[in-house]
Amino acid sequence: MLRCFDEQEDARLRGQELNLAIVDAADPDHVWGKASLYDVDLDEARAAVACWLAPHARGRGVATRTLRLLAQWAFDSLAIARLELTCAPDNVASQSVAERCGFVREGVLRSHIRFKGERRDTVVFSLLPGELR
Numbered sequence: 001m002l003r004c005f006d007e008q009e010d011a012r013l014r015g016q017e018l019n020l021a022i023v024d025a026a027d028p029d030h031v032w033g034k035a036s037l038y039d040v041d042l043d044e045a046r047a048a049v050a051c052w053l054a055p056h057a058r059g060r061g062v063a064t065r066t067l068r069l070l071a072q073w074a075f076d077s078l079a080i081a082r083l084e085l086t087c088a089p090d091n092v093a094s095q096s097v098a099e100r101c102g103f104v105r106e107g108v109l110r111s112h113i114r115f116k117g118e119r120r121d122t123v124v125f126s127l128l129p130g131e132l133r
């Protein structure tokens with residue numbers, strides 16, 4: 001189950017970002033992780049998506065289900081035409097989840113971000129309406 005963070009309401013109302021807690025449907029106080037729709041540009045119909053899970057919640061399909069729900073909602077409710085997912089080149093779990101959902105790997109953005117005092121490459125994936133699996 002996905003729940004909105006009250007303190008993130010301003011960003012949601014500005015149409016820029018949606019940050020959600022991933023919680024156990026049977027015990028909503030039990031938080032499994034967080035999912036975000038960010039860099040939302042409604043004029044260009046683009047957004048990016050990301051997901052983080054606590055170690056105890058990994059390896060049982062929670063991230064895959066979360067990304068599918070959020071992507072479907074972004075396509076249906078926000079008319080998003082391109083959804084991006086980026087991650088570190090060695091983040092195998094994240095890339096597996098992206099490909100399982102139908103995201104297409106587009107390539108590597110070299111020296112893309114600052115990370116722990118160095119610069120780091122980023123792998124970029126995209127998902128278009130109709131490609132969600």
Ligand SMILES: CC(C)(COP(=O)(O)OP(=O)(O)OC[C@H]1O[C@@H](n2cnc3c(N)ncnc32)[C@H](O)[C@@H]1OP(=O)(O)O)[C@@H](O)C(=O)NCCC(=O)NCCS
Nearest residue numbers: 050051052053058059060061062063064087093094096097
């Ligand atoms: C990236 C991350 C979210 C992926 O979580 P995850 O638990 O590997 O992903 P899922 O919840 O979809 O689980 C997938 C695994 O569960 C298994 N699984 C079990 N039931 C499943 C189901 N119904 N549907 C999909 N997968 C299922 C799959 O076989 C898969 O295992 P595999 O990767 O060995 O093939 C998690 O590792 C994480 O939070 N990492 C740290 C933060 C991070 O890097 N975030 C990425 C930013 S985008």
